[in-house]
Amino acid sequence: MIGIPAVSHVLPSLDIIRELAARGHRVTYANDPAVRDLVTGAGAELVPCSSTLPVADNLWPDDPIAAMSLFLDDAVQALPQLRAVYDDDPADLYLYDIGAYAARALAEAQGRSLLQLSPTLVGWDGYDQEVAAHLWELPGASAYRERFAGWLAGCGATTTDVDAFSSRPERALALIPYAMQPHADRVDRRRVTFVGPCFDLSADKDAWSRPAGAANVLLISLGSAYTRRPEFYRQCLAAFGDLPGWHVVLQIGRHTDPGELGDIPANVEVHPWVPQRAILEQADAFVTHAGMGGCGEGLLAGVPMIAVPQAAEQFQNAHRLVELGVARRIDTEDATAEALRTALRELVSDPEVGRRSARLQAEARAEGGTTRAADLIEGMLSPRGGSPETS
DSSP states (O other): OOOOOHHHHHHHHHHHHHHHHHHHHHOOOEOGGGGGGHHHHHHHHEEEEOOSSSSTTTTOSSSSHHHHHHHHHHHHHHHHHHHHHTTTTTOOOOETTTTHHHHHHHHHHHEEEEEEEESOOOTOOOOIIIIIHHTTTTTTTHHHHHHHHHHHHHHTOSSOOHHHHHHSSSSSOOOOOOGSSGGGGGTTTTTTTOOOOOOOOOTTTSSSSTTTTTTEEEEEETTTSSSOOOHHHHHHHHHHOOOOEEEEEEEEESSSSSGOOSOOOTTTTEEEEHHHHHHHHTHHHEOOOOOOHHHHHHHHHHHEEEEOOOOOHHHHHHHHHHHHHHHEEGGGGGHHHHHHHHHHHHHHOOOOHHHHHHHHHHHHHOOOOOHHHHHHHHHHSSOOOOOOOOO
C-alpha cells in the first residue's frame, strides 16, 4: 500500500490492510512516519516515505490549482524514495490512495499490478467535461498540466495523459456507499467496484458507553482537518446543551482549546478525539462536516445527519445526503443555535427519515465492506491475476 499521511485518507482502507495481514500476506505500507502507529497497528510494515503535504498544520491553500500542485510536488519527491525500496523488492500488487500519484508511476514503470483504493467519489463518464474542464480554465492550470505531463514523460509511467493518469485508474475499489456516488449509473463498472465503507463495526464497540439515563445521543464532529471552529462549537452548546433527554458528545480536534467554549453544560462531554464509529453505533443523530468518511459511517450506523460542510467535496456530499432524505444541510455561516436545534427536532421526529436511514444502512452493509474488498484483492494476487469483479 502506498498512501499519504492525511488521516482521512488512511483510515478508510486501514481495515483492509489489517485483514490482508491477518490472512497471512506480507503487507508493506509506504507512508510518512507521522502515521507509523496506524500502519503498524494494522499489521503492516511501514516503509518510511516522507511527505511534503501540509497535513500536520492543515495549511491547505484555497486556490484549487495550488492545492493540486502540492500533490504533484509530493509525488515528484516521493517517487525516488519509493524506488529506493521497491526497485529491489517489487510488490506483487500495489494498492494506492487517490493522492499518491507516485504509486501509479512506480507500478507502471515496473509493469506490476495496480489497484486504487478510493476513499471518496470516483469519476464517471463525462467527468472530464463536467468537472475537470472547469479546473483547467483557472489561472495557473496550463503551467500545472505542463509540469505534470513533463514529469509523466520522464518518470517511467506508461500512462502519460494527465487526465487519465490522475482521474481514471485502470482498476479501483470505491470504499464508499454506492448511494453517495454522483452519477453512479455512469461509472464504468468494468474498472470500479463499490465495496462500501470498510470498517470493522465490532472492533471498537466497547470504546464508548452510552450514559445511563440518556434517552438520546448526539455526536458532533467536523472530522480531522477542519476542526478550528470555536464559534460553531459554541453555537452547538447553545443549541443542544441541557436539551431534555439528550446526551451530547462534542469532538473539537486538537486545534481548539476547550476554554474557548465557555461553560460546558452537564449533558455534554468534550474531547479532542473520539471513537466515532463506537459512538455512532449507539447514537440517534450526527452533526457532521460531510466528509465522505463521516457520511459512510453515518449511513452504516443508520442515523439522521445535520451536514455542516467545510470544504471541497463536502458541499456535494451534504447535498447528496439531503437528496437521500436522511439529512439537513446548514452552512457554517447559518449554523445558529436555533437553526441547529430546529434541524435536529425535525429529523428525529420524521418517521420517513427513520425509514430511509434504515434502508440505506442495510444497502451499505450489503455491499460487502472489508471482507469483500480483501477477497477481490486476493483474486488479483492469484496466478491468473485479473480485475476485480464488476458489480
